[in-house]
Amino acid sequence: MAAPLSDGERRKQISVRGIAGLGDVAEVRKSFNRHLHFTLVKDRNVATPRDYFFALAHTVRDHLVGRWIRTQQHYYERDPKRIYYLSLEFYMGRTLQNTMVNLGLQNACDEAIYQLGLDLEELEEIEEDAGLGNGGLGRLAACFLDSMATLGLAAYGYGIRYEFGIFNQKIVDGWQVEEADDWLRYGNPWEKARPEYMLPVHFYGRVEHSPEGVKWVDTQVVLAMPYDTPVPGYKNNTVNTMRLWSAKAPNDFNLQEFNVGDYIEAVLDRNLAENISRVLYPNDNFFEGKELRLKQEYFVVAATLQDIIRRFKSSKFGCQDPVRTSFETFPDKVAIQLNDTHPALSIPELMRILVDVEKVDWDKAWEITKQTCAYTNHTVLPEALERWPVSMFEKLLPRHLEIIYALNQMHLDRVAALYPGDIDRLRRMSVIEEGDCKRINMAHLCVIGSHAVNGVARIHSDIVKNTVFKDFYELEPEKFQNKTNGITPRRWLLLCNPGLADVIAEKIGEDFVTDLSQLKKLLDFIDNETFIRDVAKVKQENKLKFSAYLEEHYKVKINPSSMFDIQVKRIHEYKRQLLNCLHAITLYNRIRSDPSKSFVPRTIMIGGKAAPGYHMAKMIIKLITSIGEVVNNDPYVGDKLKVIFLENYRVSLAEKVIPAADLSQQISTAGTEASGTGNMKFMLNGALTIGTMDGANVEMAEEAGEENLFIFGMRVEEVEALDRQGYNAQEYYDRIPELRQAIDQISSGFFSPRDPGCFRDVVNMLMHHDRFKVFADYEAYIKCQGQVDQLFMDPREWTRKVIRNIACSGKFSSDRTITEYAREIWGVEPSGNVFPAWEA
Numbered sequence: 153m154a155a156p157l158s159d160g161e162r163r164k165q166i167s168v169r170g171i172a173g174l175g176d177v178a179e180v181r182k183s184f185n186r187h188l189h190f191t192l193v194k195d196r197n198v199a200t201p202r203d204y205f206f207a208l209a210h211t212v213r214d215h216l217v218g219r220w221i222r223t224q225q226h227y228y229e230r231d232p233k234r235i236y237y238l239s240l241e242f243y244m245g246r247t248l249q250n251t252m253v254n255l256g257l258q259n260a261c262d263e264a265i266y267q268l269g270l271d272l273e274e275l276e277e278i279e280e281d282a283g284l285g286n287g288g289l290g291r292l293a294a295c296f297l298d299s300m301a302t303l304g305l306a307a308y309g310y311g312i313r314y315e316f317g318i319f320n321q322k323i324v325d326g327w328q329v330e331e332a333d334d335w336l337r338y339g340n341p342w343e344k345a346r347p348e349y350m351l352p353v354h355f356y357g358r359v360e361h362s363p364e365g366v367k368w369v370d371t372q373v374v375l376a377m378p379y380d381t382p383v384p385g386y387k388n389n390t391v392n393t394m395r396l397w398s399a400k401a402p403n404d405f406n407l408q409e410f411n412v413g414d415y416i417e418a419v420l421d422r423n424l425a426e427n428i429s430r431v432l433y434p435n436d437n438f439f440e441g442k443e444l445r446l447k448q449e450y451f452v453v454a455a456t457l458q459d460i461i462r463r464f465k466s467s468k469f470g471c472q473d474p475v476r477t478s479f480e481t482f483p484d485k486v487a488i489q490l491n492d493t494h495p496a497l498s499i500p501e502l503m504r505i506l507v508d509v510e511k512v513d514w515d516k517a518w519e520i521t522k523q524t525c526a527y528t529n530h531t532v533l534p535e536a537l538e539r540w541p542v543s544m545f546e547k548l549l550p551r552h553l554e555i556i557y558a559l560n561q562m563h564l565d566r567v568a569a570l571y572p573g574d575i576d577r578l579r580r581m582s583v584i585e586e587g588d589c590k591r592i593n594m595a596h597l598c599v600i601g602s603h604a605v606n607g608v609a610r611i612h613s614d615i616v617k618n619t620v621f622k623d624f625y626e627l628e629p630e631k632f633q634n635k636t637n638g639i640t641p642r643r644w645l646l647l648c649n650p651g652l653a654d655v656i657a658e659k660i661g662e663d664f665v666t667d668l669s670q671l672k673k674l675l676d677f678i679d680n681e682t683f684i685r686d687v688a689k690v691k692q693e694n695k696l697k698f699s700a701y702l703e704e705h706y707k708v709k710i711n712p713s714s715m716f717d718i719q720v721k722r723i724h725e726y727k728r729q730l731l732n733c734l735h736a737i738t739l740y741n742r743i744r745s746d747p748s749k750s751f752v753p754r755t756i757m758i759g760g761k762a763a764p765g766y767h768m769a770k771m772i773i774k775l776i777t778s779i780g781e782v783v784n785n786d787p788y789v790g791d792k793l794k795v796i797f798l799e800n801y802r803v804s805l806a807e808k809v810i811p812a813a814d815l816s817q818q819i820s821t822a823g824t825e826a827s828g829t830g831n832m833k834f835m836l837n838g839a840l841t842i843g844t845m846d847g848a849n850v851e852m853a854e855e856a857g858e859e860n861l862f863i864f865g866m867r868v869e870e871v872e873a874l875d876r877q878g879y880n881a882q883e884y885y886d887r888i889p890e891l892r893q894a895i896d897q898i899s900s901g902f903f904s905p906r907d908p909g910c911f912r913d914v915v916n917m918l919m920h921h922d923r924f925k926v927f928a929d930y931e932a933y934i935k936c937q938g939q940v941d942q943l944f945m946d947p948r949e950w951t952r953k954v955i956r957n958i959a960c961s962g963k964f965s966s967d968r969t970i971t972e973y974a975r976e977i978w979g980v981e982p983s984g985n986v987f988p989a990w991e992a
Contacts, residue, residue: 173260180257180264183211202338204270205248205278208261209341212251216382220391222987227306231467233484233980235300235307236460238498239293239491240452241432242311242394243285243318245643245803247342247381249276250298253647254384280335281804283317284396286436286761287722288637288829289530291803292608292966293491295829298640299966301385301392302666303982305974310456312448313343313379313396316431321761321800326777330434330764343379343396350400351376353454355447359551366508368551374425375400376455386642386666389987397455399428435763436722437536443544450549453497457505460486479512483523487978490602492530493538493594499525499601500555508551518559526977527598527605528635530826532612532620533726538594539585545592556592560584563600567627581623599624599631604977606633609827609848611868635973636851637827638966641668644833648807651690652838656958659683666984668965675959678952687958688951691814691838698812706799708784711791714753715944718839719817720801720809723762723769726824730918731926732758732817733775735937736795737894740783747788752941757809759798771914773797778903778910806830811837814950815940818843819933821924823868825849832964838954842940844929848964856960860953864936865929874928881919884927891930895919 187210188194192203199207227234252258265272285291293309300307319330357371376397383392401422407415427444428451464485465476488498499521506517531537545553560583571577583600585591599605599621607613613634617625625632646653646665656664659677664670677683692712699712719732736756743751758776762769780795798809816834818825818841825847835841835852842862843849853861866874885892899915901908918926943950962968974980 176257176260177263177267180211180260181268183214184208184264184268187211201274202278205275206339206341208265208272208275209248209279212248212255212257212261213341213382215255215257216251216384216391219384219389219987220382220393223389223391224393226987228467231485232306233978234460234463234486235305235974235978235980236456236486236488237293237296237300237307237309237491238452238456238488238495239290239309239311240448240494241285241290241491242282242293242297242309242396243287243290243803244282244294244381244394245807246276246279246281248279249647250643251342251382251384253642254298254302254386256387280338281317281802282340283333283335283802284311284314284432286318286432286434288827289436289492292637292829295638295640295643295966296970297383297392297394298385298642299638299970301383301390302388302640302642303967303970303974304385304388304390304985305392305970305980305982307392309383309392309394310452310459311394311396312429312432312452313398314429314432315398318432318761318802319434319764323773323777323797323799326774326781328762328770328773332431343381346378346380346395349378349459351378351455351458352402353451355450355548357550359554365511366551366554368504368508372425373402374428374451375402376451378455378459388985395456395459397429397452399426399451401425434761435765437531437533437724437726438763438766439536439538440765441540441544443548446540446544446548449494450497450501450552453495453501456495457498457501460488461505479506479510479517479520482520486524487980488525489973489977490525490527490598492528493598496527496538496594496598496601497549497552499597500552500559503555503559504551507555514558518562521601522603525598525602527602529595529598529605529607529612529616529620532615532826533824539591540594542584542590542592556583556597559597559600570627577623581627595620596624603631604633605631606635606977607826608635608637609851610634610636611823611845611850612826612847615823615868633976635969635977636848636963637829637832638964638969639829639832639836640966641665641836643807644810645836649690649694649811649837651693652687652811652958655683655686655690658686664962666967668967669962671959671962673959674955678955678959684948684951684955687838687955688947691812691951691954694811695814698808701808702796706796708794708796710755710794710796711753714755714791714794715814715940716812717754717756717815717817718758718809718813718834719819720757720759720798720806721828721830723760723766723772725768725772725917725922726820726924728819728821728924728926728929729758729760729772729776730914731819731929731933732756733772733779734891734894734926734930735934736779736783736793737897738890738934739793740779740786740789741890741893741897743789743792744786751792752944753792755794755796757796757798759801759805759809761801768913768917771911775898775903775911775914782903806833810834810839813837813839814944815839816841816843818846818849819865819929820844820846821929822846822866822871824924832961835957835964836961838958840940840943840950840953840957842933842936851963852957852961855963856957860956860960862936862940864932866925866932871925874925879922879925879928881922881927884930885919888927888931890934891927 184207188207191210194203252261262272297309317333317335320333322329352373353376354371360367360369377400378395381394383394406418406421428447433445502521506512564578583596607616617632660673695712699710702708776797783795810833816839818831822844828847844865845867898911904910971982974982
């Protein structure tokens with residue numbers, strides 16, 4: 153149990169954790185005991201650790217409600233332009249510690265819980281992750297919510313309250329096994345159901361055209377029940393809302409048809425409607441055209457747009473009318489940001505409401521829709537692009553299909569007028585793809601229906617303009633922008649790495665927490681021996697702590713003085729975990745061939761989930777665990793090399809592993825990773841990066857200096873050249889002996905003696921149809937890893953590079969990203985204002 157800090161230690165410890173006034177501590181204790189008694193109906197004799205967690209969560213939540221109510225009241229009074237961030241994923245992780253950090257309550261809670269004879273860290277570990285996302289896209293949405301609240305924007309996150317989030321990953325005999333993530337089993341103390349705002353969502357039915365207008369009739373109705381979660385800004389008394397929708401069957405569900413039918417069956421069938429919000433689709437960068445997924449996409453859009461329009465109509469706006477009747481000013485009061493194409497149905501749905509329901513003229517409605525919506529593209533991989541069969545729309549959303557056809561016709565008429573006779577251009581630019589199965593290209597719909605389209609790192613935005621949307625860029629170049637992703641420094645520095653935050657604040661003060669560019673001031677201390685020592689010491693402490701965690705939870709013993717070489721991200725061929733594997737095997741072979749030679753000891757850790765239906769990704773996990781099995785049990789190797797698969801990688805595990813990393817692997821084939829955000833987290837937390845010139849790595853190298861990262865491999869132009877020439881894996885296999893040895897070992901069953909043919913699919917892919925050219929970068933990668941070893945042997949030089957990286961990571965704050973969205977896409981100005989302090 154952590155002992156309370158002495159006065160001297162407490163003075164040294166900066167107030168980013170909040171000053172624990174005696175009054176605050178007493179108040180927290182009192183509130184904690186009250187919740188244990190009245191909310192949880194327990195006393196100290198029978199309370200479990202989970203009861204204590206809930207008592208603390210409710211205590212902390214009490215500090216949010218006054219600020220939350222007042223923030224929303226303030227928005228109602230002031231009627232600012234509202235920002236609606238629509239996403240099918242919000243990968244929030246745990247909420248307790250983040251709330252304490254942002255409210256400046258951490259020290260008070262720490263002290264109060266200690267006085268009660270409990271351990272705060274132990275209670276924090278009880279909380280379930282809210283795993284409502286797959287990876288980067290969902291976590292980005294979560295970071296953005298934190299930044300929008302911290303910047304005082306009137307912003308709302310809208311998504312789905314999945315009953316089951318991303319699966320829990322178990323490793324059994326080296327294979328991934330999925331388990332349902334029943335994260336709501338014990339209840340969620342942070343959400344508040346709002347049944348009074350329940351809304352109907354329609355599916356199926358048919359369209360009636362009449363002189364009075366268009367009606368969508370005979371539909372099936374599902375109700376959308378909102379659950380609100382508070383999103384606190386950092387110490388500014390702003391609390392925004394994330395509203396997640398849950399599907400409920402109406403009470404007359406399946407009992408409508410004056411039927412003599414089976415009442416019991418009808419009630420049981422309510423599950424069919426409620427399945428819409430049951431489970432998150434576990435695919436990352438892959439489109440699987442399932443009807444249930446399309447239902448989810450329309451469900452979140454239809455409920456959210458009704459909510460947006462209700463709020464638009466009813467809010468105060470300086471005139472005496474009880475409600476707004478004109479939609480002229482809609483784009484001045486509403487911005488809708490589409491997080492990828494998943495909420496693309498916002499475009500036809502807003503058109504449907506404006507034209508069919510509100511009777512706005514078609515052309516006017518189209519102008520309003522375009523000025524309101526903006527689209528963020530997250531990937532250039534063709535298999536990730538959403539292309540829905542027209543036949544599915546015809547059945548599920550017949551009116552939306554008509555609207556999409558009409559919008560497409562307008563769009564194609566314009567293109568035809570500008571490029572007469574260019575039939576191929578019309579085909580390329582159509583929202584409707586002709587073929588055996590006619591499909592709707594959702595990305596094209598987003599581009600024509602938005603006033604701004606952005607990529608998420610400079611190189612990605614260039615690729616978007618020059619390839620994926622080249623024709624659209626030629627048509628409307630002013631639409632296309634770049635917004636390089638960022639991460640919130642609250643969770644990804646203060647919360648996960650308080651030791652480093654303290655060392656930084658000691659040197660430059662605390663303002664960097666809300667203005668990360670101030671980290672530049674650390675460049676003055678790059679040769680300061682005390683600072684170099686302090687930064688190295690924090691890293692060593694984090695490594696010891698993570699080693700202890702691994703030993704306790706995974707029963708693996710590692711050498712904490714070894715280099716922690718880490719690659720954590722979704723398992724995907726384009727992310728090239730296989731390249732990492734080949735390096736591990738090469739190192740192993742080098743140690744075996746000369747065990748007496750001195751080696752820089754490494755612990756290679758790879759973590760991440762594979763989509764359940766992605767066979768190759770699951771094979772990659774099996775290969776990693778199999779390599780570990782051989783390497784970790786070879787007496788010749790000892791603790792020179794360990795290969796560990798980190799099971800069930802998730803936000804709460806990232807918060808532990810990232811601060812302990814020495815080396816961050818960001819090794820996707822150039823031109824495939826749109827941005828990456830894990831790369832930024834490692835940089836901010838004092839790891840050095842080995843990576844290709846891909847995604848945000850390019851800008852990281854630009855900020856810190858290319859010589860302060862380990863950059864290797866083909867650039868985008870070289871990859872394209874190799875594509876034109878034809879990539880031939882055999883050529884590398886024949887030419888590079890260490891590569892050949894590694895592949896032969898995988899192939900022969902050296903790593904799978906009980907099933908020698910286990911990895912034939914992997915080897916076959918690498919040799920004959922590797923889209924991501926692993927072998928082409930192998931030599932450069934191995935050489936670059938040698939440079940990593942060289943530098944690691946000089947701890948002072950290594951730490952100086954670390955400091956330079958931290959000092960240059962300021963650009964990668966999501967506060968900077970959101971400020972750019974606000975000014976350049978949403979047309980609002982962030983406010984640094986802190987509301988007057990208020991309580992419930």
